[in-house]
Amino acid sequence: MNLADFEEDAVLAQAMQGDVEAFGALYERYVGRIYNYIYYRTGSHPDAEDLTARVFFRALKHIGRYQPRGLPFSAWLYRIAHNLVANWHRDNSRRPEIPLDDGLWFHHPGDPPEASLLRSEEQEQLMRLIHKLPPDRQQLLILKFVEHLSNVEIGLIMGRTEGAIKSLYHRTLLALRNDIEKIEAAVMENLSQEENHELYEIED
Amino acid sequence: MKSRIEQPARSGGKPQFDSLEAHLSSALQPVAPRPTFVQTLGQRLSSAPSVAVEIHPAAGRDWQLMLIAAAGVLSGVALIWLVKAFVLAYRRSKNLT
Numbered sequence: 271m272n273l274a275d276f277e278e279d280a281v282l283a284q285a286m287q288g289d290v291e292a293f294g295a296l297y298e299r300y301v302g303r304i305y306n307y308i309y310y311r312t313g314s315h316p317d318a319e320d321l322t323a324r325v326f327f328r329a330l331k332h333i334g335r336y337q338p339r340g341l342p343f344s345a346w347l348y349r350i351a352h353n354l355v356a357n358w359h360r361d362n363s364r365r366p367e368i369p370l371d372d373g374l375w376f377h378h379p380g381d382p383p384e385a386s387l388l389r390s391e392e393q394e395q396l397m398r399l400i401h402k403l404p405p406d407r408q409q410l411l412i413l414k415f416v417e418h419l420s421n422v423e424i425g426l427i428m429g430r431t432e433g434a435i436k437s438l439y440h441r442t443l444l445a446l447r448n449d450i451e452k453i454e455a456a457v458m459e460n461l462s463q464e465e466n467h468e469l470y471e472i473e474d
Numbered sequence: 475m476k477s478r479i480e481q482p483a484r485s486g487g488k489p490q491f492d493s494l495e496a497h498l499s500s501a502l503q504p505v506a507p508r509p510t511f512v513q514t515l516g517q518r519l520s521s522a523p524s525v526a527v528e529i530h531p532a533a534g535r536d537w538q539l540m541l542i543a544a545a546g547v548l549s550g551v552a553l554i555w556l557v558k559a560f561v562l563a564y565r566r567s568k569n570l571t
Contacts (some may be wrong), residue, residue: 298516400502411502
């Protein structure tokens, strides 16, 4: 049997009976997704590695008692990851800033340096705003934009209906846009103050 | 500076998020974990025991509590027996005299 082309249910059943190779196949299928999810929730590669390892060790420990309940296996893994990330944030709550690794920002080859800088500044600002969103909204954005999952799939993972996901997504975008507008207004105010200051200096 | 992230736009009363979605799509790109990390973790998982016997943290405490309770009951019974024996012995000695 080629485990790369497996039927998930069958492999899952084997893994639940203690088949290490079957669990390994599940691991290979989901390690990237879980890593991505944790990385975008923590903003740190070392923490993402540590928490990803914990997710899969916890899954291995409890897979014998796993009950699908009509949900995909990934939903269970994401739930474990979500809980571990929540604990991580609680333990690191005194840290003032979420670290942003270099790999988070992307240089587009061929761009002039100033365009690249502008883009990275905007993305950095956007990521900071995303990190300030409630955890469920962050999870929704990661599953939608990093994993490219549909609303139905996201609903299965997050335990909500498709309609609830659509509504949450809309509210998330509205909140993000409001935050961006506030920042823009503050920047514009600063700029006008600087211009006024320069005018006074010239007049003097 | 005027950010290019999002300009409010409305179409038919509904807000449009195309620009914001494009920026989110650009910012939230998949990242690949280090291959050595994936490989090492896979090896660690395959060598880990697949069945783990979990001992409830309270289980040890339950045994200790039961032991303390049993010892308490036994010492109480022993104390009552001793007091009774003392009283009996005292009465007997009094009757004899």
